[in-house]
Amino acid sequence: MGNRAYNFNAGPAALPLEVLEQAQQEFVDFRGIGMSIMEISHRSAQYEQVHQETQNLLKELFNIPQGYKVLFLTGGASTQFAMVPMNFLQPGSVGAYSLSGAWADKAIKEAKLFGETVIAASSKEQKYMRMPDLSNLSLPENTAYLHVTSNETIEGSQLQSYPDTGNIPLIADMSSDILSRQVDVSKFGMIYAGAQKNLGPSGVTVVIVREDMLEKANQSVPTMLRYDTHVKNDSLYNTPPSYSIYMINLVLQWIKRQGGLDVLSKINRDKTSLIYDTIDNSAGFYKGCVDVDSRSIMNITFRLQTEELEKQFAKESEQQGFVGLKGHRSVGGLRASTYNAVPYESCKALADFMNDFSKRNG
Numbered sequence: 425m426g427n428r429a430y431n432f433n434a435g436p437a438a439l440p441l442e443v444l445e446q447a448q449q450e451f452v453d454f455r456g457i458g459m460s461i462m463e464i465s466h467r468s469a470q471y472e473q474v475h476q477e478t479q480n481l482l483k484e485l486f487n488i489p490q491g492y493k494v495l496f497l498t499g500g501a502s503t504q505f506a507m508v509p510m511n512f513l514q515p516g517s518v519g520a521y522s523l524s525g526a527w528a529d530k531a532i533k534e535a536k537l538f539g540e541t542v543i544a545a546s547s548k549e550q551k552y553m554r555m556p557d558l559s560n561l562s563l564p565e566n567t568a569y570l571h572v573t574s575n576e577t578i579e580g581s582q583l584q585s586y587p588d589t590g591n592i593p594l595i596a597d598m599s600s601d602i603l604s605r606q607v608d609v610s611k612f613g614m615i616y617a618g619a620q621k622n623l624g625p626s627g628v629t630v631v632i633v634r635e636d637m638l639e640k641a642n643q644s645v646p647t648m649l650r651y652d653t654h655v656k657n658d659s660l661y662n663t664p665p666s667y668s669i670y671m672i673n674l675v676l677q678w679i680k681r682q683g684g685l686d687v688l689s690k691i692n693r694d695k696t697s698l699i700y701d702t703i704d705n706s707a708g709f710y711k712g713c714v715d716v717d718s719r720s721i722m723n724i725t726f727r728l729q730t731e732e733l734e735k736q737f738a739k740e741s742e743q744q745g746f747v748g749l750k751g752h753r754s755v756g757g758l759r760a761s762t763y764n765a766v767p768y769e770s771c772k773a774l775a776d777f778m779n780d781f782s783k784r785n786g
């Protein structure tokens with residue numbers, strides 16, 4: 425496969441070539457059934473096997489303890505911004521949020537439509553150049569949950585550790601760093617992630633919810649928007665996004681073949697070091713946007729001295745086969761998204777390009 429781009433797209437994003445090729449092979453005739461996986465009932469034995477296998481693989485790779493359910497929902501992570509408060513924010517309680525960037529801000533805005541919220545920690549004053557400090561939180565007694573965004577995809581910051589919240593459920597939007605490293609899932613009441621960054625294609629959102637969360641959940645929520653509907657029906661209440669789930673299945677098998685999350689997280693650190701080192705050794709030619717101790721291993725954001733130079737960088741990089749390096753339109757600058765499926769070779773090629781570009785323009 426000589427003509428694959430160096431894909432640094434932020435989402436939807438790169439998928440492992442092996443996964444795409446396997447999907448291609450099985451596309452028309454899924455494992456000898458004479459039909460595509462897309463063409464069969466979600467109640468069929470063949471589909472149900474894929475469904476359960478995907479749940480089990482995720483439990484295995486992410487070390488999900490007993491007492492948690494894995495759901496495949498639709499509506500993107502953005503729908504979770506609303507479902508979380510609809511289900512878990514009771515009258516008289518408050519939803520606590522860590523305001524860490526653009527995605528956290530969106531989550532809070534949705535919660536405000538349903539009840540009272542409190543900003544438990546914020547880095548807004550620092551222009552989101554770092555993750556808020558979560559080490560000394562004082563949460564109100566009537567806190568229903570603490571919501572954190574583990575990785576701010578647009579700003580390029582990532583939580584380096586999670587707070588202990590005791591009896592208060594910790595809920596995390598891990599859309600852009602799920603499975604990039606091992607986390608202690610038992611610390612969380614719920615984890616959710618849109619698939620299209622680190623898990624598979626768009627169209628499905630993975631939700632990992634601790635079952636006891638449902639006991640306290642609000643009852644007057646529309647059927648499709650209640651976690652408990654999907655938990656009771658093993659995420660088969662209605663037609664799930666079966667093809668996207670199948671693709672997650674292939675990605676999880678690929679992760680397993682790589683050696684699991686410990687191996688993957690080391691590769692991710694090596695990949696990002698190539699680029700962060702290039703930034704740090706450029707004598708100020710490149711400037712990282714985020715404080716070093718909040719840097720993300722999934723989204724690397726950086727700037728050049730002028731916007732002209734940034735435009736030139738974007739243009740020249742495109743000519744050389746790099747895709748997706750322009751920063752999000754809301755913040756400008758440059759961004760390299762280095763999700764699990766982005767090969768080490770792509771990061772090496774980018775570091776080389778960056779060194780060459782700075783030599784020519786420094």
Ligand SMILES: *Cc1c(COP(=O)(O)O)cnc(C)c1O
Nearest residue numbers: 500501502527577597599600618
């Ligand atoms: C992309 C992203 C979202 C939004 O996901 P959708 O599936 O498009 O709704 C939410 N949170 C984070 C951290 C993201 O990176």
